Amino acid sequence: MAKSSFKEALESGKFVITSEIGPPKGTNIEPMLHHIDLLKDIVDGINVTDHQSSVMRFPSIGGCLAIKERGGEPILQMTCRDRNRMALQADLLYAYTRGIRNVLCLTGDAVPVGDHPTAKGVFDLDSSQLLQTIRLLESGKDMGGNDLNGSPEFCAGAIVTPEANPIEPQLAKFEKKIEAGAEFIQTQAIYDLENFAKFMEYARQFNVKIMAGIVLLVSARMAKFMNNNVPGIFVPDHLIDELAAAPKGEALNTGIRIAGRMVKQLKEQNLCDGVHIMAIGKEEVVPDILAAAGIQK
Amino acid sequence: MKSITKQKDFEAVKEILEPFDRIFIFGCGTCTTMTHTGGVEEVAEMCGKLQELGKLVTGSTVVPTACDEVTEEIMKQHGQAIENATAILVMSCALGVQKIASYIEKPVIPAVDTLFIGVEDTPGTFKEACDQCGQCIIGETAGICPITACHKGLVNGPCGGTSNGKCEVDKERDCAFTLIYNRLKIQGRLDLMKKYHEPKNYHVEPRPKVIKVS
Structure with a gap:
């Protein structure tokens, strides 16, 4: 079977660019399709989030099919929050037959932080066990020890939070994910390149591609909010000041400039293997971020 | 180790007791006494509230440990008062409620919700272990x-x-x-x-869990 084009990009040694879309709450998929069309030719892969923040939405597998239909390269985000091991395996088999070749394995946010706070959180597997499961299915077996009639092949990845505090338990899990077969890692948002460079000094010892997470900042307020409320995010003061100093109506452009500058620096300094750009609700400006970074596909 | 409970909203108790006019109340001298959800004071308070609703409380008792075998003996001692009741309200954890329900055919109704089995972490603070x-x-x-x-x-x-x-x-x-x-x-x-831990077996002892000790 031909490798996924995302995997080819990872293995080519080029600086890989991915971005992501969030499916809608409802059946109006037009905005999502618009975002797919905007991104599909300028990035190496598009992640589709899986009920992000435990908010019930159109499924990630549906978003990935839409990307395939429109000629893009999907990266299926799969969390362990909503499906047991039987459903996860079944979805992997289905995804493969529909041409979805890349999977990002996540534990998933806790149920009570989302919009169905009384639902049952499944967590039959965790992210490292899901990675092992993918490798098992590829070997022609399922988790029950049964033979598969036709087995899938995926480019499987996971995430890490380089700014986690304390970092040591996070790194132990990171190493387990690599051991379990993660080929690529998309990081939680990073903003402090010195801290990230230190993380990369450690991460370089492993045979895994690291893509730095870039979350677009749209205002100083958002940056402060993330510092106070989002686990593992550290926006340095100088970036908050830069956003705060933007003239009225210009904060978004400043955020685009900051994101573009970070992508450029990461690439020029060869700090990591690529970036994963998350524009959360502002997917229209991803091309502007890439332009600000001087990247053209 | 204690069974940690919280009292149900009285409105919920009122609703479920609506069809019943004569009530016998059980408290428990162990876990719900310690958590102040079904000890002597709480049982007395419940008696008062039910009487205010116009119900007849045929009797009440706080058994030492509701989930223990002794409960059956104590129920026999209160035989007439229990007989006179149309429903039994139990202010013990679910273990006690089920123990009592296993001895009689009358409706047995819990007045508390059982949250978890906990150990005392710091004085007065219990955590699931x-x-x-x-x-x-x-x-x-x-x-x-x-x-x-x-x-x-x-x-x-x-x-x-x-x-x-x-x-x-x-x-x-x-x-x-x-x-x-x-x-x-x-x-x-x-x-x-x-160390990598394999996916868990969720059916080490499949439900309904029953073990016979010989």
């Missing part, structure tokens, strides 16, 4: 159970929601894996943080 999963791994997690101490019951390390050693669900609650890491470090066993 065991989910009775049948596959104990705390020998490798420094005596801390990640099934109950981690919101998601993860066994292979923290999720991305941990922050400053706390849980994403509640900033007041500790992240199990920070606790485990810190204690394994003291024990000089940090290599265990990297």
